Amino acid sequence: MKPQAKPAAEAKPLAEDALHPLLLTQADLGSGYVHVQEDSSSGKFDDVSVQGCPSLEQLGQSGEVKMFAAKAETSFTYDRDATLGEELHSDRPSVLSSKLRKLFGAYTSCPTYTMTAGTTPIEVKVTKSATPDLGDEQFAYTSTMELPSGAQVLKTMAVRKGNVAVMLVGAPALVDRHMKTAVGKLPATG
Template identity: 85%
Template sequence: MPALAIALCGVLITGCSGGGDDAKPQAKPPAEPKPLAAGALRPLLLSQADLGAGYVQVQEKPDSGKFDDVSVQGCSALEKLGQSGDETMFAAKAETSFTYRDATLGEELHSDRPSVLSSKLGKLFGAYTSCPTYTMTAGTTPIKVKVAKSATPQLGDEQFAYTSTMELPSGAQVLKTMAVCKGSVAVILVGAPALVDRQMKTAVGKLPAGS
């Protein structure tokens, strides 16, 4: 994690400094970019014009506890993550979603200090990829989930990705979750693997250079 690396470097510099006239004051690390507000994130979301023909934007309904009845069994890291959900929240968030034929594509933009994005996303994706299989219960329906790490494109400053296969009553559904950090903004796409792979470059391209 960047914060830990900076702290360790500080210890090494202090331990190796010779002192006396040859010792030089250490320059302070550059200040991190500040988080963007939610209002500044919304224009950076993907639009139908960005995605092209065939995509239909879904009108989001206000969050009314739609995930309150979802729980996880068989993966201690995810169970702990669910108990400490506030710890993985960021300073600002904006989201949208689309349908494309019979597939879906969801996008979330999160903003915070770069070191916070890196640390929390590393923890989040680390938890999801720590267990190759687990069971997710939605209401009273148990759903078996298989997870595998996925390759990531060389975009932004840092990337994370995994693919999950859910054994639903209607059949298996494969979803890919990918995050790319660029400055103080992280893009997360979730949906059909082909759509995520196809649109991530477009999503990252909408972020300002100094975000």
């Protein structure tokens, strides 16, 4: 009888400074995109709460601000009113997989919920979305928020490739158009 082969060791997370060169750039996206500088310390989500979706409420209460070992992010506007945000996360593949499943599972567990930003209640409708056949795992949903200025539709899609996951959030057409490019910038997995 042959000895059993040991399972391959899981890839370690990349450091944050190794993620930055993998982010999309204006050159990757083409004309019409403007890079947006964001102040990450502004606490822009401090006064946002969720009602009517227990799994999302629980996710918010668990305070998983730092879900993964490393994170890098960037965002762009297109044609002045459309946005595209990108987050890269790195961790061991099993951790990325289980936490992305939990995150996307929570967001797609309730077809509707209410999000309160400050004192303004916003009705949100969520539907699961199709994903392209990229990377090792894919997750996507589309949310429609009923804002005082009208409905805003955002698509959130994540693709995990080994120990890195790319997440795009923004106008559905922009997310669909640029996901393949974003995944193409990730390192090859061995």
